[in-house]
Amino acid sequence: MTSVRHPDQHPGDEVLLAYASGALGAGWDLAIAVHLALCPSCRARATDYESLGGAALDDAAPEALHEPVDIAALIERADAVEEKRPAAPPSGGAPVFPEPLRSLTGDQTDIRWSPVGGGVRQKIVLQDGGVVARLLHIAPGVAVPEHGHRGLEMTAVLSGGYYDGRDAFQRGDIQVVAHEGPHKPVAMKDAPCVCLVVTDAPVRFRGLLPRLLQPFMKI
Amino acid sequence: MEGDAGELWEARLSAVAIQRDRTAFAELFSHFAPRIKAVMIRGGMAADMAEEIAQEAFVAVWRRASTFDPERASASTWIFAIARNKRIDRLRREARPQPDPEDPAFAPDEPDAADTMMTARERADRVRKAMATLPPDQRDVVMRSYFSEHSHSQIAEDLNAPLGTVKSRMRLAMERLRAALESEHEEGSL
Incomplete structure (x- = not known):
């Protein structure tokens, strides 16, 4: 059995290290959590990096607690916590969106999309500082206008798939783009492509029409 | 964690999960809570907040012990991940999004792994x-x-x-x- 080499469809080691340490901000860790829910081998890689934290616990010089802790009271407190169960999966068939996304948005059939033009629809999931996580629904065969990135973009595919001119991305895949190069994803022809896209800087489109659309897309 | 000690903590977590063993829980607490506090302080957190995070982590350890899977993570790694999430929850004032193994859309580990x-x-x-x-x-x-x-x-x-x-x-x-x-x-x- 060979281990996954994390080609483009999986997050790189530095991203997983940051996820494991807890350093990834809101939005980014949602995209990674969605990928991990769908990719057992990256879950194992993430656990490898979490074990750095485990080793740190083992090696840490203990810091005595100031207040003596009453274990019985702590257990009582634990037993009193109301368990928040995630949204029940919709009846009839397995859900498309995995947790933790489904608790935030409902399943794919629940989404109320807003058209942004050119066969692309969107739903903003969360905004945190400059980071925006949005769902995109791209009609079959449609190209998202060519755009360059100033910051980081993570795209986790939930259904359907797309080509970016070099690689194909399908359900469970994630694309992490950190460079400036423009790219132009094209949805595969057989089905719409639904993906979770997280960006941290306004995306710059090339060409006039997409630029005019940009304020509406809030991209 | 070096071999034997790791096994010991795994056994105590299992005792908490299966028998709701309060002694094992107290032993886990007195070993790990001061270490969680130390690691949080090292990450730049104030001492009293680090202490609260350690306690909150152990509330979750008691509640979620049955989800500990020694095939997936060692005891200290599992406890670290809980403490890390509590820290993030505190900083963001909302729950950190995490995959849920009980979710029907969750892709299970490969059986031969x-x-x-x-x-x-x-x-x-x-x-x-x-x-x-x-x-x-x-x-x-x-x-x-x-x-x-x-x-x-x-x-x-x-x-x-x-x-x-x-x-x-x-x-x-x-x-x-x-x-x-x-x-x-x-x-x-x-």
């Missing part, structure tokens, strides 16, 4: 050993990036080193860690 892979404890030992063999300057940037909120550029400033140097140390360290784990995977699967 457990036979061909090292145990979680062995893997954790490999990571620890690989870290120990990194050149000190590389280990330093990994640890700074792991345990502080600092970005690469902040780390470069702290070290008074060019950003490119920090980035290349980080990249080299990640390559070495990955290589160490992959060679051990192959060994483990023979």
Whole structure:
């Protein structure tokens, strides 16, 4: 059995290290959590990096607690916590969106999309500082206008798939783009492509029409 | 965690999960809570908040002990991950999004993985050993990036080193860690 080499469809080691340490901000860790829910081998890689934290616990010089802790009271407190169960999966068939996304948005059939033009629809999931996580629904065969990135973009595919001119991305895949190069994803022809896209800087489109659309897309 | 001690903590977590063993829970608490506090302080957290995080983590340890799977993670790794999430919840004032193994859309682990892979404890030992063999300057940037909120550029400033140097140390360290784990995977699967 060979281990996954994390080609483009999986997050790189530095991203997983940051996820494991807890350093990834809101939005980014949602995209990674969605990928991990769908990719057992990256879950194992993430656990490898979490074990750095485990080793740190083992090696840490203990810091005595100031207040003596009453274990019985702590257990009582634990037993009193109301368990928040995630949204029940919709009846009839397995859900498309995995947790933790489904608790935030409902399943794919629940989404109320807003058209942004050119066969692309969107739903903003969360905004945190400059980071925006949005769902995109791209009609079959449609190209998202060519755009360059100033910051980081993570795209986790939930259904359907797309080509970016070099690689194909399908359900469970994630694309992490950190460079400036423009790219132009094209949805595969057989089905719409639904993906979770997280960006941290306004995306710059090339060409006039997409630029005019940009304020509406809030991209 | 070195072999035997790790096994001991796993057994105590199982006792908490299955028998709701309060003595085992108290032992876990007195071992790990002060260490969680120490690691949180190292990450820049105030001592009283670090202490609260340690307690909140143990509320979750009691509630979620049955989800501990020794095939997936060692006891200290599992407890670290809980404490890390409590820290994030506190900083964001909302729950950190996490995959849910009970979710019907969750892709389960491959069934043969457990036979061909090292145990979680062995893997954790490999990571620890690989870290120990990194050149000190590389280990330093990994640890700074792991345990502080600092970005690469902040780390470069702290070290008074060019950003490119920090980035290349980080990249080299990640390559070495990955290589160490992959060679051990192959060994483990023979």
